[in-house]
Structure formats: structure tokens, C-alpha cells
Amino acid sequence: MKDNKLGIMPISKLIWNMSLPIIVSMLVQALYNIVDSVFVSQVSEQALTAVTLAFPAQNLMIGLATGTAVGVNALLGRALGAGDGKRADQVAINGIFLAVVGFVLSAVLALCFGGTFFRTQTDIDYIVDNGITYLRICCCASLGMFCQIMFERLLQGTGRSILSMYTQGLGAIVNIVLDPIFIFVFKMGVAGAAVATVIGQFCGCGLALYMNLRKNHDLHLRFRGFRPDWKIVGNIYAIGLPSVVMVAIGSVMTFCMNKILITYHSAKETAATAFGIYFKLNSFVFMPVFGLNNGVVPIVAYNYGAQNRRRMMETIKRSAIYASCIMVLGMAIFWAIPGTLVSIFNATETMKQVAVPALRIISLSFCTAGACIALGSSFQALGKSVYSMITSIIRQLVFLVPIAYVLARYGQSIGNDDLVWWCYPIAEIASLGVTMLFFLRVYRTVIAKVPLDGAPSLEELEEEQ
Template sequence: MEQTYMKEQPILNLLLKMSLPMVVSMLVNSLYNIVDSFFVAKISENAMTALSLVFPVQNLINAVMIGFGIGINAVISFYLGAADQKKAAQAASQGMLLGTFHGILLMIICLVVIHPFLSLFTNDTEIITLGLRYSKIVFLFSVFFAWELVFEKVFQAVGKMNVSMICLMSGCLVNIFLDPVLIFGLGPFPSLGIEGAALATGLGQTFSAILYLIFYIVDPISVKFRRAYFKPDASLCKKMYSIGIPASLNMALPSLLISSLNVILAGFGQSYVFVLGVYYKLQTFLYLPANGVIQGMRPLIGYNYGAKEHHRVNKIYQTSLILVLAIMAIGTVLCLCIPGTLIHLFTTTPATIKIGSSALRIICLGFLVSSISVTSSGALEGLGMGLPSLIISLCRYTLIIIPLAFLLSLLQGASGVWHAFWITEAITAIISYWIYHKKVRAL
């Protein structure tokens, strides 16, 4: 089979080959997140605050789509490693069907709940109105985003990382190009304001999905979508959901965290909520490239696990950890050296820049140690162990940080919330290292 190189090539070269295209595409995606927020911030600081408040709901959609995609990816990789091509094709086909259903359902739910959700965090009618104007457009593209994610995970499972890179980058570049054009009305286009940002996001996702379809038709892959396989198979669906549900919860937990921290920080002023939103935009520029390494790692671990190459599984984990550490080291240096410059991308208010600079210097102390949690969680998902991965994320995003942030905010004010980040990362790293090695020893 064409995927046998996954258990034959030297691990570092193989991991770089699988990961670098995804790291590049994730960097472009990170750039899109910053550029998108940069242009929205040019509308007004209230517009950026509205975007920050909508982000948790938007992230919920991402969480379900990406999480279920991880389940599809892991199951396909396992069956390819076990040389069962039919099961791999069934997983891809049923994944596409279920992904479409998820997109429709989430679109309806999010459109219904967004107004009361925004009202929980602010009484400012302008911020609520801006949030509704943005979200009611971006949520309409949920199905296209679902198709994009299913295609992405299937192509990754068969090792076509270059195709994923091209499609993801193309969608992001379309988004970056359309942002100023649709927000400010450049050339023949009307000025749409915050609706333009939402439309640019949706059209970028749609473009990526269409490009994946073109690649699938023009350069067929070994795993096929077949109408005969669309009928749900209970055991196969159970495998995908047993990985996908914990992975979705992993992805959704940051939304719960952001919402909880917004409640705590709102008591100190809207500037702190703004800074938290900016931080999460900036940290995507760090964690998305790290996620690119994890995306390259998952199919390798899944394939080698299916092929019973357990010694390679551990080596892939160790090599991935080193690469993630290198990415986190770069982020730490940037946040320590130029925090004011980074915050200045989104606001010119001196007081807000001061608050943001202090926040970045404190939060970045946990970047390096978070490499252990990020790598362990991704490796467990690649092995099909969704529940242990979820336990790591629960520690990182809810069980430790939320009560700790609340307690430290009472003792130290808003800066206590920033300190909760690095303390949580240190504790979770110890827990995740123990969980991963305990599970691997049981293989």
C-alpha cells in the first residue's frame, strides 16, 4: 500500500515531511486570525470586543467539526495501518455524512443562542448589535466548514499533507484579501463593516472546501467516498465518536474557559476583556503551528499503532515534543521582548497597551511547559484514546485554571488571572506526562 512509508522512513524526516506543510498552513491561518482582528479593530474597539465575545461560540463550532475530524483521521489511519482499505473508505464516507449533519445542527443552535449568550457578558447595546451582525453571517457557512474539515482529515490520513497545506493556505489568503475589501468597501465593493469580516471568513472556508473537492477529482486518493458506504455502520460510528467526542470537548473547553475568564475580568473593566481577546488571537500564532506538528504526528502514530510498530510510536512522540518545544520557545521570546508592539497591533490606547504588555509577559511563562500537555494530548488521540486526552484538557482548561483564576483575582486583582495561566500549565504538564506514559506502557 502507498502509505507503508509511514512505518519505514526515518522518524524525524517523516515527521518533518508530514508536519511542515501543516505548520506552514497553520502559520498562514494564524496570520489570518491576526489580520482579521486587525481590520475589525480598525472599525472600533467595541467591534473587537464584540468579536472577542462571539469567539467562544464560534470556537464551539470549530471544536465539534475539528474534534469529529480527528476521530475520522484516527480511524482511517488505524485501518490503513492494518491494511483494511474498505473500512478506511467506510470511515471517510460516513464521516462526510455525519459532518454535514453536525454543520446543519450547529448552525441552527448557534443562531438561536447567540443573542442571550452575548447579553450574559455586556449590557452595551452597540457591542451586542455588532456581535449579532457578525455571528449571524459567519454561522451560515457552518456546513461548508464541516466539508472542509472532513476533506482535510481524510487527506491528512493518507499522507497528502501538501494538499491540505495548499487548500488551507488558499482559503486563508482569500480571507485575508477579502477582509479589507469587504469591511471598508475597496474598489467596486460596498462597505459592509463587521458583516464584511464575517462574509470574508465564510467565503474563505467555502473556497477551501471547493479546492479540496477539485483535488479529490483531479488527483484521486486511495481512500474513496462511496455512496454505498454512506449507510451508517454502528461499530464504525462508535469508533469515530469515541475519539471525536472527547476531541470535540477538548476543543470546546477553551470556549468555556474564555467565557469564565470574561466574567471574572469584566469586574475589573472592559479593557481586560479586550486584552484577553487579543491574547487569544495572538496565541493562535503560536499554538496553531504547534498544532501543525500534532496534525502531522497523529496519522503517523495511528498508522504505526495499527501496524503494531509500538517502538516507533514512542519515538514519534519524543520527536514531536522537541519540535513543539522549539515553537513555544520562539513564542516565549517574542512575548517577553516585544509585548507592547504585539498589543499595539489592535489598539492605540496607552492604558490598554500597558495592561496587555503585562499580561503577555506573565502568561508566556507557561508556554514552554505546555508543550508536554499539547503533545501528550495529541498523541493519545492518535492512539484512539480520547478519554485520557480529554482528562488532560479538563485539567488545562477548566478544573485547575478557572477556580485558580477566581481565587488569584481576589488576592491580586486582574493580574492574578494572568498568573493562573502559567501555574495551570506547570501542574497540567506533570499530570499529562504521567497519563501518557501510563497508557503507553499498557500497549
Template sequence: MEHKKQSEKLGTESIPKLLRDLSVPAMIGMFVMALYNVVDTIFISYGVGIDAVAGVTIAFPVMMIIMAVSAAMGIGGASVISRRLGEKRDNEANQVFGTIISIILLISIIGVIASFTFLEEMLILFGASPEILPYAVEYMFPIMLGTFFFSFAFATNNIVRSEGNAKFAMMTMIIPAVINIILDPIFIFGLNMGVQGAAVATVISQAAVTVVILRYYLTGKSSLTLKWSDLMIKWSIVKEVVSVGLPAFVQQASGSIMMIAINTMLIQYGSDLYVGVFGIIQRILMFTVMPIIGVMQGMMPIVGYNYGAKQYGRMRETIWLTLKVVIISSVGIFILMMIFPWIFMRVFTSDLIVIDAGVDAMRIMFLGFFVVGVQVVAGGLYQALGKPKPALILSLSRQILFLIPLVLILPHFFGVSGVWMAFPIADGLSFVLATVLLYKDRDTILVKGEEELNQIEAATLTN
């Protein structure tokens, strides 16, 4: 059957072709997703103002917590599923999938309850000043009501990619982005709904793609099948998925804590204006890191499948090619951001004060970008191999171990500039850590022959 072949080709097709076929759709999908975040911010900036951008920036950590749980389920599940498919254990792959769907339903119920009970208190806790709190509440209330759509779409995107169907995974990112971009001006300007209009447009777009994804699974186009019996939560599966997905959860959740720390320090040492400036730069940062994450996501199912199928030569070829591609990409983006930062700021605002503050901040924040690729790939690699400890260390490193302490310490000496300086320093330290871990595991991951690897595996099983 056609949909079974899409998984099997992970073990047979040439690596450069596979990596291209899986990465390019992931990149396009993520670019479009980043684009709709960018368009959201542009419409809010021009339609409501920089305070509204600051309000959405303050609200963003709440969304990141929802995404953190979805990422743990999606990326952890994708790793387990791709290895089960590689081992030809299709029924178990379906059970993993069913359990993930049920966990997402539980998350969604919690999100809806939170929207009616403690949303305002949570946003104040996350650093909302009295001026920007109304914007943050207006934006987050519809988003929280639509938790199921966000969580389902976010988690299943990784699972679709884990069975080798990158083109459909790309479509699940493009569809909501296009709908959102069309609906934004209608709700923000046409219906005069302001910030809330942007949120409602986002929820509708995610609901639309949820219907498309459900249809994909229910009409038999996937290598996986969705049955009622598989929806029973199996805690042994949850444990395995969470252990692999924990780094992704930590990364997203620590991103939320990082945002709270940054917003708090910017208000303390600067003003609401700097929160708005950071909101714009964060969108630019998301846009620039997308190609690197896209290549990493293309790499993960190939590595997971070939590791499960014991085709270690193919696995190593994939890793080396991925590293080359992301290093070239990150160096190119670094050069672009150093030479033309004002071009990117002008897309979001015509306010010269905001542009000037943004250009200064961008040049500092992107100073260490040329080493970002290695750290991203290393984290994805350990997740794909089902090695949670090094993956967890890497996902913790940049944000929790390095960035958050630097954001809290440096402003005491350098003011607002200290917040921006934290980024390149954290990038450099994370790169060193990723390089050390890869070097330590070089025999297994990068250079060993197949026979030696089989001996290592046999020794591991007997211990």
C-alpha cells in the same frame, strides 16, 4: 498508485524526514490560518475599534462549539482512518469517511436553525454587554449560516493529513486564509460593512476551500473514495470516531466555556476594554502555539500508522523526536514573549492604553509557556494510538480542571491580574499531569522492545 504510496510511506520512510514532511506543511497551514485570524482582528481594531474586537471575542465561543463537533469528527475520524489504512482495510476507511461527512451535514442544519432562532440570547448568555452585543450579533449571523463550510473544511483537513497527504492539507488552510485576507479590507472598508464584512469574507473563503476539497475526493486524488453508499450513517463507526475524537471535542468545547468565564470575569473586575485586550492576546497566543500543534499533527498519522502496522520501534522514534522539537520551540517562544511583548501588541493597535494593558497581561500569561509542548504532544499521542481515556484526561486537564476554576477564583484576590495569572499556573499543573501519564505508560510507548509489546498485545486480547 501514487495516492496509495502516500499512506504506505508512513511505514517505510525515515522518521526525521517523515516528521518534517508532515509537520512543516501543517505548521505553514496553521500559521496562515492564525494569520487570517490576526488580520481579521487588525482590520476590525483599526476599522471599527476595540469595542468591535470585544464583540468578536464574545462571539468566539459560539464558533468554538461548531469547531468542537467538527474537531471530534475530524480528529477522531483521522485516527480511525490512519489505523484502518495501516491495517490495509481500505473499504472500512471509506465507510468511516462517508459517515463523518453525513454527521457534518446534520451539524450544519442545526447551525442554520440556531442563527434564526436564539443567536442573540446565546450571546447575552455568553457575557455580551449591551455595548458590544450588536457587534457580536453582526459577526456571528453570517458565520452561523456558513456552518457547513467551516465544519467540512475543519474536519476534512485532519482526514487528508491522516492518509499522509500533508501538502494538500496545508493548501486547504492556505487557500481560505489568502482569500479572507484579500476580501477583509474590501468588505470592511470598501463596502463599509464593518464587523459583518469580516464575517462575510470568512464565510466566502471557507466556501471556496470546500469546493477544492470536494474536488480532491471526487477526482480520485485521495487514498479514500467518496461513494453515496458510504454516506449512510453507521452508528458503530460514529461510536468509535466519537470515543477517539471526544478529547478533541472536550478541548474545543472547554475552550468555549473558558472564553465565557474569562470574558465574564474581565467585565466584572475590569471593563469591555480588557475583553478587547484579551481578544488581541488570544490571537497572539494562537499564533505562538501553532508550531507546536503543527509538529503534533505531523506526528499523529506516523504514530497511528506504525502502531496499526505493529512497527513499534518507528513509533517510539517518532514520539521522542517530536518531544525534543516541541520543547525547543516552546522555550524559544517563551523567551521571545518575555523580551518583546510590546512589538506584538503594536501590530494590532496604536492605542497606548490598550498596548500597556496588553504588555502586562502577556508577560504574566506566557510565564508557563515553556512547558506547553509536552502536554500538547501527550494529548495528540494518546489520540493517535486510539486510547481515549488518557487523551480525554489530558484534554480536560488544562482548561476544565485547572484553567476555568483558577479564572473564577483568582480575580477575587488579584482583580484582572488574577485572570492572567490563571494561565501559567494551569500550564504548570497540566505539564505535571502529562509527565505522570507518560511515565506510567513509558513501557508501552517509550521504551519497550517489539517482542515485549507483542506479548502485551497478546495478553490484552486474551483477557
């Protein structure tokens, strides 16, 4: 354990060593999400709208999986940093159990409430019917997705990010290959896109399980005689639940934005679809930052367990700089070629008139989003994920949705539909302010108490004085 690279490798090199494989795999993930929508858009604009309106519910399911994995990852890093291999094994096994529970919950909710979810957004039968079919296939066959995410995080949490890249890459490639076959050759339409997605997830899951059993020597996954350890489950969700809530808030925000756009924007469903296109495209910007975030969490958690404040702070500072650079580059691309980006989705002229200004205005919020995400990773690693949750609530529900509602209604009255998109830059500025306040609190109450390379902590020095 003492020779683990998380505790000895130079920080800058370590961040990229941990993050690059995750970033690559997430970019592949973003690619196949876009390819999914590109193929669906060839069916019809309403087919694309059906998939777009399914996004909040589908994202909630993914959020449950990733949020649980965040808690597992942080506890795993602490256990490994403290040299407690037995506890690391227990955390991993309980995490896999929770992944199965998440799958069952998602399937039940999709079967019971899928129809209600779509009918509250639109009354167009084609969109409702195709949306329900797509969502139910994705949720009722989501075991592969839940377990793939968990097994990948176990690889990442033990410093084997390159292996997780292979597993996610396999799932994405399988999905991309099968998409046109199921959608066009078998003439399954939107349902074909869902079937291709879940098959890809099961393929990635199988490889990730194999990698953990054969290549991950820091963990020993023994399922015989397993019983849930409710204390560990509680600790996992003490860290991971805020991440789940953050994604849930994002799903609520997306649902509300779709309702606002369909109600007050002159383009109605087309505006909601354009908003969905933005989310598909922004994944190419946010996924690398989230990949960076996923690589940083185990580094900070490990060095917190190893009581090394210098490495913790250097990791946080460098990740904030790298994340901000990625986001600024993304904003520049959105401003330079928005029309080209939208055209990928077989966009009509009406769609372009809505989507192009949306991409340019919303992308202004990227400038501050990178730092917020990077600082949020330190909250997760140090067991203060609730701060990330509060920031997300303030950004999306306290600021973004109400401001969007006001701007949409005012824009409707003056004939300026583009006004609604300014809710994003405004909300992101507020988010940065709240995030900075929370980070200062975390530094004073947690980070400052950690010894600096074996030296006394600030608290200990103050006591000596």
C-alpha cells in the same frame, strides 16, 4: 499500502514531511484570523470586543469540526496501516456525513441562543448587536468550514499533507483579500469580516473536495446509496469526542475568563479585549505545535496498526522535543516585543497597559504546554483521547478558572490587576503532571504490548518468563 511512507520513511524526516505543510497552512490560518481582527479594530475597539466575545461560541463550532476529524483521522490511519482499504473508505464517507450534521447543529444553536450568549457577557448594545450578527453569519454559513476541515484531514490521514496546505492557503488568501473590501468598501463593518471568512472557507472546501476526488488514490469517495454506519460513527466519536469536549471546555474557560475580567478587572471590557488579543497572537505559537500534532497522529496511528513500537515511540519523543522548542521560542518573542505585538491591533495606551503584562505572564506557561500537546497526540492516535479530555478539564476548569477568580478578586482588593494572569503558569504545571501520569499508563497498557520491529512485546516476554 506496504509502501506507504508512514511506515518506511525515517521518523525525523517523516514528522516534518507530514507536519510542515500543515504548519504552514495553520500559520496562514492564524495570519488571516489576526488580519480579520486587525481590520475590525480599525472600525472601533467595541467592534473588536464584539468579535472577541464571539470567540468562545465560534471556537466551539470549530472544535466540533476538528474533534470529529481527529476521530476520522485516527481510524483512517489504523485502517490504512492494517491494509484495509474498504474500511478506510467507509470511515471517510461517514466522516463527511458527520461534518454536514455538525453544520446543521451549529446553525440551529446560533439562531436560537446567539442573543442570550452575548447578553450574558455585556449590556453594551453596540457590542451585543454586532456580536450576534458576526456569530450568526459564521455559524449559519459554516458548511464550508466543516467540510473543509474534514476533507483536509482525509488528505493528511493518507500522507498528502502538502495538498491540505494548498486548500487552507486558498481559503486564507481569499479571506484576507475580501476582508477590507466587505468591511470598508461595502461598509459592512463586523458583518463584512464574517462574510469574508465564510467565502474563504467555501473556496478552501471546494479545492479540498477536488483534491480528494482526483489526487487522493488511497480513498474512493462514493456517495451513491450512502447510509450512516452507526458503529463507525460510534468509533469516530469514541476517539474524537474527547477532543470536542476539550475545545468545549476551552470555550467555557474563555467565557468564564471574560466574565471574570469584565467583573473584577478595572479595565472591564478592555481587559476582555486584551485577553482576546492574546488568543489571536498566541495562535502563531500554538498553531505550529497543533500542526505538528496533526502530522504526528496519523504516523503513530499507522504504526500502531502496523504493530511497530519502535517507530511509534521515536515519533512521540521527537514530537515532544520539537513542540517544546517551538513554545520556548514563542515565549521569548512574547517577552521581547509585547508592545509591538499589541500595537498591531490599533491598541490604545489603556489597552497596552493591560495587554503587555498579560502577554508576558501568560507566555510563561508555554514552557510546559508543548510537551503536553505532543503527548496528547499519542492519546488521540491510540484511542485514549479521554485522557486528553481529563487533563484539559483539570487544567482549565479545576485549576485555571477558580485560580483566576481568586487572583482577580484578590488583585482587585490590593489594586494589582495583573495578578489574574498568573493563573495560566500555575494551571499549566498541574497539566504537565497529569499528562505524564496518563502517558505512563498508556505506555504500560498499550504501547508496551506492541511488538518492537517484529520482536516479542514486553507482555509476551513476561509470559515466557
